[in-house]
Amino acid sequence: MKIYETKTAPNPRRVRMFMAEKGLLDKAEFVEIDLAKGENLTPEYRARNPMKKVPVMELDDGTYIAETMAICRYFEESYPDKPLMGTTPVDKALSEQWLRWIEWHFSMPTVMCFQHSTGYFKDRMNPIKEWGEECRGAIEEFMTFLDGHLADKDYICGDSFSAADINAFATVDFNKVNKIRIQPEQVNLKAWYDRVNERPSARV
Numbered sequence: 001m002k003i004y005e006t007k008t009a010p011n012p013r014r015v016r017m018f019m020a021e022k023g024l025l026d027k028a029e030f031v032e033i034d035l036a037k038g039e040n041l042t043p044e045y046r047a048r049n050p051m052k053k054v055p056v057m058e059l060d061d062g063t064y065i066a067e068t069m070a071i072c073r074y075f076e077e078s079y080p081d082k083p084l085m086g087t088t089p090v091d092k093a094l095s096e097q098w099l100r101w102i103e104w105h106f107s108m109p110t111v112m113c114f115q116h117s118t119g120y121f122k123d124r125m126n127p128i129k130e131w132g133e134e135c136r137g138a139i140e141e142f143m144t145f146l147d148g149h150l151a152d153k154d155y156i157c158g159d160s161f162s163a164a165d166i167n168a169f170a171t172v173d174f175n176k177v178n179k180i181r182i183q184p185e186q187v188n189l190k191a192w193y194d195r196v197n198e199r200p201s202a203r204v
């Protein structure tokens with residue numbers, strides 16, 4: 001199997017961390033795509049993922065699966081040992097709730113802030129600086145919320161590490177590009193960040 005990705009981009013990192021947690025990194029060949037050069041915009045790449053984004057996975061039978069969480073879901077179902085998306089109906093639903101909250105209220109504004117403030121992809125979109133700044137507020141609000149949520153638990157979904165921690169961790173890290181860091185008073189968020197950062201999967 002192949003995974004087309006970009007080493008420095010946050011969504012492929014989520015997939016690598018997920019695979020590392022399950023001990024699966026050696027199952028795939030990772031193919032680097034240069035986003036800045038537009039290697040994801042070519043007809044050849046669009047045949048793999050019409051949405052022109054990384055990551056996309058190519059299975060040995062030629063099936064392409066795009067979308068970070070669809071790829072993670074494939075690994076969760078194929079390798080259920082060490083579950084990362086819940087096991088009971090309630091835990092699976094809560095995992096889904098957190099994954100969506102993180103995606104919509106944290107990762108999405110993070111990417112919007114980056115793209116609209118820096119103009120990094122101005123060759124393929126129309127950056128609107130005001131929208132970038134609006135998203136900055138949403139990011140800071142979510143980090144404050146997460147800090148409160150983590151006051152009485154080690155991980156986002158409770159006692160055990162899950163995909164929600166991976167997604168939030170990768171998003172906190174990527175916010176370096178927006179110059180948004182954990183604030184000194186956000187002690188719960190900082191303790192959680194340090195806990196996740198100690199895991200070998202944080203290095204992949």
Ligand SMILES: N[C@@H](CCC(=O)N[C@@H](CS)C(=O)NCC(=O)O)C(=O)O
Nearest residue numbers: 009010011035052053054055067068
């Ligand atoms: N919803 C997609 C988003 C993927 C995405 O936005 N990937 C970014 C890199 S992290 C990308 O490929 N950007 C290139 C572009 O917008 O041209 C997912 O979760 O995989």
